[in-house]
Amino acid sequence: MAYTASRLDTSFAALKAENRAGLGIFITAGDPDPETSLAIMKALPGAGADMIEFGMPFSDPMADGPSVQASSQRSLKAGGSMVKTLAQLRAFREDDKTTPVVLMGYYNPIYIYGVERFLTDAIEAGADGLIVVDLPPEEDEELCLPAVKRGLPFVRLATPTTDDARLPTVLTNTSGFLYYVSIAGVTGTAEVPIDMVTAALARLRKHTDIPIGVGFGIKTKEQAAAVGTVADACIVGSAVVDAIRDSLDGSGKATGKTVGAVTALVSDLAAGVRNARS
Amino acid sequence: MASSTPVLNSFRNGPDENGHFGIFGGRFVAETLMPLILEVEKAYLTAKGDPDFWAEMEYYRKHYIGRPSALYFAPRLTEHFGGGKLYFKRDELNHTGAHKINNVMGQALLAKRMGKTKIIAETGAGQHGVATATACALFGMECEVFMGAEDVKRQKPNVDRMRLLGAKVVPVTSGSSTLKDAMNEALRYWVSKAETHFYIIGTAAGPHPYPAMVRDFQSIIGEEVRWQLEEAEGKLPDVLVACIGGGSNAIGLFHPFLDDESVEIFGVEAAGHGIDSGEHAASLTGGNPGVLHGNRTYLLQDDDGQITEAHSISAGLDYPGIGPEHSWLHESGRVKYVSATDTDALKAFALCSKLEGIIPALEPSHALAYVGSMIGDLAKDKIVVMNLCGRGDKDLDAVIPRLEEMGEL
Numbered sequence: 167m168a169y170t171a172s173r174l175d176t177s178f179a180a181l182k183a184e185n186r187a188g189l190g191i192f193i194t195a196g197d198p199d200p201e202t203s204l205a206i207m208k209a210l211p212g213a214g215a216d217m218i219e220f221g222m223p224f225s226d227p228m229a230d231g232p233s234v235q236a237s238s239q240r241s242l243k244a245g246g247s248m249v250k251t252l253a254q255l256r257a258f259r260e261d262d263k264t265t266p267v268v269l270m271g272y273y274n275p276i277y278i279y280g281v282e283r284f285l286t287d288a289i290e291a292g293a294d295g296l297i298v299v300d301l302p303p304e305e306d307e308e309l310c311l312p313a314v315k316r317g318l319p320f321v322r323l324a325t326p327t328t329d330d331a332r333l334p335t336v337l338t339n340t341s342g343f344l345y346y347v348s349i350a351g352v353t354g355t356a357e358v359p360i361d362m363v364t365a366a367l368a369r370l371r372k373h374t375d376i377p378i379g380v381g382f383g384i385k386t387k388e389q390a391a392a393v394g395t396v397a398d399a400c401i402v403g404s405a406v407v408d409a410i411r412d413s414l415d416g417s418g419k420a421t422g423k424t425v426g427a428v429t430a431l432v433s434d435l436a437a438g439v440r441n442a443r444s
Numbered sequence: 445m446a447s448s449t450p451v452l453n454s455f456r457n458g459p460d461e462n463g464h465f466g467i468f469g470g471r472f473v474a475e476t477l478m479p480l481i482l483e484v485e486k487a488y489l490t491a492k493g494d495p496d497f498w499a500e501m502e503y504y505r506k507h508y509i510g511r512p513s514a515l516y517f518a519p520r521l522t523e524h525f526g527g528g529k530l531y532f533k534r535d536e537l538n539h540t541g542a543h544k545i546n547n548v549m550g551q552a553l554l555a556k557r558m559g560k561t562k563i564i565a566e567t568g569a570g571q572h573g574v575a576t577a578t579a580c581a582l583f584g585m586e587c588e589v590f591m592g593a594e595d596v597k598r599q600k601p602n603v604d605r606m607r608l609l610g611a612k613v614v615p616v617t618s619g620s621s622t623l624k625d626a627m628n629e630a631l632r633y634w635v636s637k638a639e640t641h642f643y644i645i646g647t648a649a650g651p652h653p654y655p656a657m658v659r660d661f662q663s664i665i666g667e668e669v670r671w672q673l674e675e676a677e678g679k680l681p682d683v684l685v686a687c688i689g690g691g692s693n694a695i696g697l698f699h700p701f702l703d704d705e706s707v708e709i710f711g712v713e714a715a716g717h718g719i720d721s722g723e724h725a726a727s728l729t730g731g732n733p734g735v736l737h738g739n740r741t742y743l744l745q746d747d748d749g750q751i752t753e754a755h756s757i758s759a760g761l762d763y764p765g766i767g768p769e770h771s772w773l774h775e776s777g778r779v780k781y782v783s784a785t786d787t788d789a790l791k792a793f794a795l796c797s798k799l800e801g802i803i804p805a806l807e808p809s810h811a812l813a814y815v816g817s818m819i820g821d822l823a824k825d826k827i828v829v830m831n832l833c834g835r836g837d838k839d840l841d842a843v844i845p846r847l848e849e850m851g852e853l
Contacts (some may be wrong), residue, residue, distance in 0.1 A: 225750040226624070226736060228631045229474040235618060247748040273472060274735045278749030300472045300735065304462060325476040326640055332479055348478055351636035 167286050173266040173294045174342045177216055178377040178398060187394035188216035189439045191381055191432055192270065194223050195254050196246035197410060200391030202420040203241070206428050207258050211265045213429035219297065219381075221400060222251050222271030229299045231354040237407035240418065243249070248279045252291045258329020259292035259349040268295040268321060268342070273309065281309055285316050295319035295342040303335045306425040310339050321344075321379075324370060326350045326362070333373050343398065345442040347368065351382070354404025358383035360392045367396050387438035396444030402435055445476040452725045454834035455702035458769060463652020463739075466775065468768035470846035480638045485653040486824075488655040492660065497553065504549050508582070508757050509539050511546075511664065513673035515829070520546050520799040521812075527733050527820030528682070530627035530815060531834040533669055533697065536804065543665060543693040544575035548644055550661035552579035555642035562586045562641045565681045566630040568595055568623035568689065569760035569807070570602025571834055572646030577611035578645075587611035589692050590630040592622040593757045620753040623689075643740045647690025650768035651738030655767050658709070661695025669829055670700055677827060683819075684709045686831040687811040689725070693833035702778060711770060712814040715783035726756035727766040728774045729779040741768040757842065758806035760834070787850070788813035793836060793843055794852040805834030806843065 181188045191210050196203050210218055223241040227234060238246075255267060269288060276284050276298065288296070296313055303310075303322070310320045319342030327350055328336055337344070345365060348358045363380055370378055380393050381401030393400045406428060413427040414420060449776040458465040469480060490786045491497040505511040514534040522530045548565075555563060563585050567573030573589040580587035591605055593615040596603055606613050614633075619625035628652075632709070634643045648658040666684075673681055685699060686694035686710040701707045716724035724730055727742040734743040736751055744752045745763035754764040773779040784792075792812035806810065811830050818826050847853035 193817075223750075225629055225752075226619070228628050228737070229476075229635065231632070232618075238852075242750060249748075274743075274745070274751070275749035277735055278745065278747070299474050300738075302470045302471060302473060302475050302478045304478070323475045325474075327476050329479065336475065347476065349636075350638055352632045355636070362594045 167289050167316070169289045171294060173264060176318055177266050178343065181216065181398065185443055186397035187397050187439050187442060189390065189436050190217040190219050190381070190399050190401035191215040191216055191406055192219035192221060192401060193406060194221035194234070194241045194243055195251035196241035197237045198240045198418065198420050198424070199244040200250060202424055204254050204257055205425050207426055208261060209256065209429045210432060211262060213432035215265070215432055217235065217399060218265060218267045219403065220251070220255060222248060222269055222275055224275055227272060230350040231350055231404060233354040233363060233404035233408050236411060242305040248275050252287050255291040255293060266294040267292060268297055268440060269293045270297040271296050271299070272298050272351065276309060281312055283315055285318060289318055293318070295321050296329050297321045297323070297345060299323065301319055301360060303338065306339055314339055314341065321380045322346050323347050330369070333370070337374050339378065343379050344370065344374060345401070346378050346380045346397070347382045348380050349383050351384050356383050357385070358389050358393060363393060364396050387434045390435045390438035391442040395441040400439055406431060449761065455773070455776070456699060457655050461817055463656065465769045465772035468741050468771040469652055469655055469739050471738060472735045472740065473651045474635060476635045476638055476812060481557065482650055483558070484741060487554060489651050489658050491554055494645070497557070500553055505664065509545050509549060510537065512668045512672065513537050516667060517676070518800050519795065524799055525816055525819045528824065528826035528828050529562040530740060530819060531673070531827060531829045532802070533665060533829060533834055535693065535814045535831060535833045536835035540571070540575045540578050541837070542571040542575065542805065543696065543831070544572040544646060545578065546664055546696065547646070547658050547661040547692060548572070548579045551642070551644040551657070552583055552585070555585070555644070556583055558642065558815055560640070560642035562592065562637070564588050564633060564641050565644045565646060566590045566623065566625070566626040567646060568762055569839060570595065570599040570606070571760060573611070573613070573696060574602050574609070576644050577606040577609035579696040580611060581609045588614055588631065590614045590616050590626040592619045592620070592626045595623065598842055599759055599838055600841065605656055622754070623759070624651060624751065624754070631737070637697060640718055646692070648692040648695045648769060649739060649741065649765060650691045653812070655739065658692050659695045659699055659769060662692050663699045665693065665696035665831060666698060666700035668698065673827065673829065680704055680735060681829040682826045683707070683828040685811045685815050685828060686833065687712045687761065687807045687844040688766060688770060689714070689763050689807065691767040693831050695767060695769055697831045698779060709779045710754065710814060711779055711781045712811045713781060713783040714758055714761035715785040716755040718785055719783060723755040724765060724783070725756040725761050726783045727764060728770065729783050731764070733771065739750055739768045740767050741771045742774070750756070758789065758810065759803070760807045761810065782814055784810040785814035787821060790843065790846055790850065791852065794847055803836040804832055804833065804840045805836045807834055808832045
């Protein structure tokens with residue numbers, strides 16, 4: 167099965183026409199439980215998310231800070247798995263045919279699920295791209311090239327340590343958008359350094375015309391607005407899963423406040439992004 | 445698959461230029477780390493071909509580590525088992541009490557050549573942490589060691605040694621609070637300090653070039669055994685045995701002999717409460733291939749690719765993976781991988797202490813347990829060399845109550 171939906175391209179074109187950055191929201195599939203996670207996911211576009219980074223839970227998320235680690239753990243504890251991740255995406259797609267969903271995670275659960283089976287099922291479920299943190303260009307034959315062959319965008323990460331010499335290697339086979347990691351560090355542990363991001367994006371744009379999303383360290387409306395002046399998309403993760411965490415009851419179960427806590431944060435961030443260039 | 449298998453006229457050609465041993469190995473790390481890993485590889489390749497680097501290594505091996513370590517014929521254990529002759533490669537006599545310093549010295553000298561003065565490391569039993577803290581004290585480098593909170597508790601003497609040596613021990617409380625989590629945390633920290641810090645990985649695992657580099661630094665073990673046994677017996681060993689967690693002491697002993705067909709080679713994994721109990725650390729015997737900590741290798745994991753917790757009484761073997769070269773040697777059949785339980789290892793620990801006056805670490809006690817199960821069936825002229833890769837002082841708190849319980853003490 168080949169990917170033909172191109173929801174990322176459509177979305178970035180629309181954002182360009184509106185002259186604003188998009189808001190990408192990260193959640194982990196099945197956090198804090200399958201039902202609540204689906205309810206959160208369905209509420210994201212209405213709250214102002216333009217794109218969803220959909221985390222595939224993993225026991226050993228090596229590029230993630232404590233917030234996303236805890237999110238993965240909550241999902242796994244509630245029975246999270248690749249099968250359930252894809253089922254949640256499928257359920258989301260029953261109602262939403264336009265919001266791009268990029269699957270984000272680590273390679274091992276994909277490798278164990280089986281690369282070809284994964285690509286078939288992910289495309290069928292309605293995924294619009296892949297971000298796999300521990301697959302640098304040196305390992306392109308594992309998943310990137312098979313995905314590209316099916317037309318499914320493989321979104322690469324560029325970081326503050328990706329210099330001009332290495333950048334062409336990173337950009338080769340990158341599609342959908344380029345994800346610029348704003349800090350040399352793991353998710354959610356430092357605040358986005360706006361000046362450095364502005365300089366980095368200017369440098370990246372000399373090498374590519376592909377849209378650039380920026381993530382790692384955006385937590386507030388103000389930060390989203392600042393990044394939104396220079397990036398094509400702002401991606402927020404740790405603050406979102408922290409909002410989920412803070413809404414849970416004493417035993418870690420979802421409460422009546424959980425979905426609302428996320429949508430309130432997303433609405434706030436969306437306002438930041440939408441006002442960035444006005 | 446990502447790479448072609450090297451031509452199999454030799455078992456010693458790996459890895460290929462992308463760090464693959466067959467399908468195993470590779471560089472599965474976040475982009476932030478890639479430039480640094482490529483820099484480490486380049487620096488290592490340069491150092492490897494530089495006689496000055498090896499002259500410096502040789503100096504520290506001889507005058508600081510105390511190499512060559514003895515190759516010792518163990519007469520009373522040989523008599524006790526009643527079969528082949530047992531030799532110990534005495535790597536527990538190295539400065540800091542284990543084989544770990546062989547590798548640390550190489551990587552610390554490499555870091556020094558690269559102009560890095562800040563070092564991080566992960567540790568399980570604490571032996572690699574102590575060795576790293578030692579080299580950092582020697583070279584005046586800053587040292588931070590990541591150690592699972594559970595291991596901090598069960599290996600307190602080593603924690604104190606690291607502190608004395610000037611290192612900062614960072615307890616890791618994520619996941620199962622053991623070696624796997626310490627490595628996750630060290631990698632996370634490294635991502636944030638990639639431009640200033642050198643990560644001294646303690647075992648023959650992690651992203652390329654680490655598995656090959658660690659093997660090269662540990663291969664001094666097997667190289668010495670070759671000439672020492674030639675002097676003592678005028679022949680090659682018939683059997684080599686070493687314990688395996690990540691597998692650095694084992695690959696160091698095995699690698700120089702991989703192309704000597706007459707040499708039978710056994711790696712001994714930790715079977716914990718028994719392979720069937722599910723509570724063990726035997727990645728090859730009880731796991732399957734996956735990707736973790738920068739390389740593809742055999743892992744303990746569930747059907748969904750989630751890494752499961754290892755179990756072993758030995759903190760140094762308590763790891764759900766294994767070095768990628770061992771995975772390849774396992775699939776190629778060159779090395780046979782077996783296992784020994786906690787109880788087997790404890791019995792061997794007591795036996796070696798009583799009969800040879802050597803208190804072995806729990807890690808090589810697993811190797812000795814396997815030796816005890818097979819050497820009795822060998823002819824008297826057969827020679828078994830076992831790597832006694834660490835001394836047991838650090839384990840007494842954990843071992844003594846268990847031995848008393850078992851009636852062995």
